[in-house]
Amino acid sequence: MVIEQRWKRWVYFYIPLTVFIIGTLFPFYWMLITAIRPDAELYRSWRAATNTPFWTLHPTLAHVQDLLARTTFPRWLWNTFFIAIVSTGISLVCGLLAGYALARLRFPMAGALGTSIFVTYLVPPTLLFIPLADIIRDFHLGNTPWALILTYPTFLIPFCTWLMMGYFKTIPKELEECARIDGATRFGAMVRIIFPIAIPGILSAGIFAFTLSWNEFIYALIFLSSPERKTVPVGVVSELIRGDIYFWGQLMAGALLGSIPVALVYSFFVEYYVTGLTGSVKG
């Protein structure tokens, strides 16, 4: 009995889990190992007798130093951070209010409006950038952070709206009805009762929006041109691949440093994040 359970646990749980974890974490390991591998090892033949593809005997921080000192990487980090924070802020405010309205207020065409907001999220950026490029040019925003701060909400607001709408619907409406009887206006009830309860939802929408803008590539590639204006994903790819030369060490160091802020954000808020996606309070 016990023995049978044990092999079942291995077959159905431990082995698949191990495979999954290795599959997920290996790219990060590869990134790390490449970033700290000296050039001599990086550009060595695969068939060389001394080749050690999965580890390195001479770890070095040369690539990281190179990246920080000889490229505009710190600048890219700041650009990405600034753009992600501001566009997330804008999208959260709009998404909160729109999500509340769609979840709670009864007004004509509410359903149609909700659906159409969602549909805009489905329009691929690869198509949307064409008209957007026109608008950015007309407003002379090209090659400024505002080009991205104003275009990222085109996909962030629908996303936040839908996430918040779903979350608001799980909060019993009696709570705000009671607040309104207790002396609050509808807006007051929303701000004092509903928003505090919705904090897990707001945080997970914020984290998601932040990650989406942090990782965004296409708009950043198209709307920004000078190297010091670029974001991390675009900067790393466009400045560290010159012609057909890949600066693998710097590339991987850039990717590694670029993913640290997102990883930090997730690890801090993971609890909220889970409750945010799975529902809210009972009574």
Added chain:
Amino acid sequence: MAQVVLKDLNKKFDEVHAVKDVNLHIRDKEFMVLVGPSGCGKSTTLRMVAGLEEITSGEIHIGDRLVNDLPPKDRDIAMVFQNYALYPHMTVYDNMAFGLKMRKFPKPEIETRVKEAATLLGIQELLKRKPRQLSGGQRQRVAVGRAIVRHPQVFLFDEPLSNLDAKLRVQMRVELKRLHNRLETTAIYVTHDQVEAMTLGDRVVVMKDGLVHQVGEPMELYSKPRNKFVAGFIGSPAMNFIDTTISDASGILYAETAGLRVRVPAERAPRLAAYKGQAVTLGIRPEDLQEATGSDPQDLVFETLVEVVEPLGSEILLDTRVGNQTVVARVDPTVRTKHHQKIRLAFIPDRIHFFDNKTDEAVA
């Protein structure tokens, strides 16, 4: 402190006419219960009084103010919800103080009032807890406490006891009644439970399909139901309805059906004379049927076959069969009978009800 008057109140949701021409005058300090099956419009009516639903047509007055267009916060009411609606992110104290804070009461005053209400309800020890740390009964008390600290003109209760278990419900029912006697505030209470309605209400409104069927004191509804719906809804076990035909034998009216022939009491005869030869529904409450003794007049006695015996201790319920109709009798615990036995039951004549089959109205 305030009367509540509803005039020709109507509510229409897209297709559904949920509340139809409701007229009610709820007196100052009265405990008024709205009762009816689900979907009868009782909750909608209450929500209109609260200002949570818009009024399609009609008027609502609280005190001497017309409140149709006032937002809920300006109506000076407090409401207790079925799911309690306690603010989960606030402590019990903050929950109770919220309404006073919103109204900008000074802090010491808030504290006095919350402490006072907490003492009244026996929840002083819970003031620092969050709602999720409370049991169902405690949450219920906090919800009531939050309503009473405000000293509103009217209390609104929307099925506040439905989420409690049976024993606690009976206990809270008594407490609510005691609280009302003490606070003397007008209260409107919605429930689908007729026992709650009867025990709590100074007066009871029976509703169905958006219409008010009868308004009256509990015992009045019980003894003089205006129509078949009220008769069947109030009382448990429900009133027996027996399909009968009115016949005339040398000037005396009888209600007849297979296996049963009962004389119509003389004072009811004039009204029922019009139904001669027609079908009417005879209504009799289970406790108004007793085991026949030798002294009962023969034209009030009938013989039935006992199908099920349910001894409850203080009384026995008998499910019996008359012709093809079932009749329930509530008899003394001293009655000895078994299923498949025959028993003779006697009507208490002045407790017999008659209902018109077309209109369902009582034939008084």
